[in-house]
Amino acid sequence: MEGNDGAGPASAHVAVPQSFRDMPRWWGGGADWLDGLPRLVHAYCSRWRLSVTGEMAHGSNAAVIPVSRDGDRFVLRLTPLGDGVAAQAEALRFWDGRGTVRLVDADRDGGVMLLERLDMGRSLVGLPVAEAMPILGRMMRRLAIPAPEHVPSTAEVVAARMAVLPGEWERLGRPFPESTLGRALDAGNRLSHTESQLAVNGDLHSAQVLRGEREPWLTVDPVLMRGDIAYDLGRVLWTRIDEMGDAEEIVRHFRAVVDAAGIDLDHGRDWVVFRAVDYWLWGLAAGLTEDPQRCRRLLTAV
Incomplete structure (x- = not known):
């Protein structure tokens, strides 16, 4: 294909990994979309003049394909229709590369985005937890610019959950x-x-934080809200708590995040407590067994 490097989209074979098919996201359906992914990749490569340059990677419900155009490297991100691409594209356009992956193009109705290429094999998960926590705290502050008025409010989300937690x-x-x-x-x-x-x-x-070139670390798949930047402090901790030892070590990592983000310690503790209890109940309702125990450890420590 003129202007592309490597094989053109028509000659590229894109295989859907079995590990993607095995994700819980597809237990209730979605096989047709998975089967059609190679054709979908071909269609968007033709539309945006892209060449496939690597194998498909994936998360829990999104496929990511390395592509290039005129020597520039990108990734195609594809999800089934109705999985929030419009909101995610809005979030990426809002931050416009400030601490986030940069959006190059999007078909919101098709569930497809063309994104800046990051190192998909290097996330903060690969760093020791003591190194990752301050980076996540600084990322909270980096993203904290005046938000659009129409996006969900952290305070409103808490108020809505408060009304149902006792019943759950x-x-x-x-x-x-x-x-x-x-x-x-x-x-x-x-x-x-x-x-x-x-x-x-x-x-x-x-x-959700990958190694970049413009900035050392860039956030992917952001959910744009407005209000209190400590909203996801609990998730930052419970997703790495298996690597933390006793309660003293958990508190040390908690302090590292709040210090890096410039968050008041007691205020940060409120967020950890509320979100951990909320997620504990959600996890039990969803049939999870390990995450509720992670929440228990976090609550006991803080």
Whole structure:
């Protein structure tokens, strides 16, 4: 194909890894979309004058294909329709490469985005937890610019969850002491009001931050919210808590994140408590077994 390097899209064979087919995302359906992925990649390569330059990688529900055009390197990211591509494209356009992967083009209706190429094999998961935590804290602050008014508010999300947590706790058989629930509700009362209108990434953790070239580390798959930048502090910790030893070490990593982000310690603790209890209940309802225990360890420590 004129202007492309390497094999053109018509000659490129894209295989869907079995590991992608085995993801829980597809247990309830989606085989037709998976079977059609090679044709979909071919169509968008033709549309955007791209050449496939590597094998498909994936997360839980998105396929990522290395591609190039006129010597420039990108990736195609493909998800089934209705999986929030429009919101994600809006988030990437809003941050416009400030701490995030840069969006080059998007077909929101088709579930496809063309993105800046990052090192898909190098995320913060590969760094020791003591190195990763300050980077995530600084990323919270890096993304904290004035947010659009129409995006979800962290305070409104907390208020909505506050209304249902006690009922979920009862339905799930009171899986932890009532005092723990009370602690979360007390924290939620404080968090359901905020004056902050800063941008927040509502899905921040080590696996979502990849090695870049423009900046050392760049966030992928952000969820744009506004309000309190400490919103996802709990997730930052529980996703790496298996690498943390005793409660003292957990607290040390907690302090490293809040210090790097410039967050008040007690305020950060409120967010950890509320989100950990919320996720604990969600995890039990979803049939998870390991994540609720991670939340328990985190709550016990902080």
